[in-house]
Amino acid sequence: MSDFDVFLKKAGDFHGHICAGIALGTRISLAALNYLGLKPGVRNKNLIVYAEIDRCMTDAVQVITGCTLGHRSLKYVDYGKFAATFVNLETGKAVRGTVKEYFSNEDTIEKTLEKLARIPDSELVTLEEVTVKIPETDLPGTPLRKAVCAVCGERIMDGREVHDKGKILCRGCANGKYYREKK
Numbered sequence: 254m255s256d257f258d259v260f261l262k263k264a265g266d267f268h269g270h271i272c273a274g275i276a277l278g279t280r281i282s283l284a285a286l287n288y289l290g291l292k293p294g295v296r297n298k299n300l301i302v303y304a305e306i307d308r309c310m311t312d313a314v315q316v317i318t319g320c321t322l323g324h325r326s327l328k329y330v331d332y333g334k335f336a337a338t339f340v341n342l343e344t345g346k347a348v349r350g351t352v353k354e355y356f357s358n359e360d361t362i363e364k365t366l367e368k369l370a371r372i373p374d375s376e377l378v379t380l381e382e383v384t385v386k387i388p389e390t391d392l393p394g395t396p397l398r399k400a401v402c403a404v405c406g407e408r409i410m411d412g413r414e415v416h417d418k419g420k421i422l423c424r425g426c427a428n429g430k431y432y433r434e435k436k
């Protein structure tokens with residue numbers, strides 16, 4: 254079995270099904286890790302990934318890179334793009350992977366997967382070296398800062414507090430919340 258087959262299966266198990274997004278995420282991740290000289294399928298302590306979409310693809314990225322939100326090694330950037338940037342903290346090298354157009358609406362999922370298994374990296378994935386400046390408060394490890402919101406009294410980690418007219422507020426209280434309390 255090729256690396257692609259092995260990790261496609263693993264990513265599919267985690268995600269619940271194998272689809273084009275899982276296959277793409279598998280290909281992008283394997284190509285990027287190979288470029289950075291890192292091993293797939295293990296937790297890479299020196300790797301941070303910025304995922305640009307909250308769809309199938311990103312589940313494959315998590316499985317293959319070992320980077321997760323809970324380890325602060327997965328960052329979600331809401332661009333709605335089939336792309337991710339992989340940063341090797343040890344070497345400082347970073348690479349952004351995107352997918353070249355390949356979709357054909359007439360293809361069945363089986364045909365698409367077959368294509369995605371065979372097509373060489375050079376025809377499917379674009380890897381571009383980039384630089385990413387990661388704020389210290391975004392790095393894994395012990396929290397550098399803790400605060401308490403003056404309005405709701407909830408704890409705020411990692412420098413996410415907002416200073417407003419001499420008060421320390423959480424982002425929800427400062428900028429409006431995504432939820433509404435039921436009174």
Ligand SMILES: [Zn+2]
Nearest residue numbers: 272274275309
């Ligand atoms: Zn899917």
Ligand SMILES: [Zn+2]
Nearest residue numbers: 402405423426
């Ligand atoms: Zn608050």
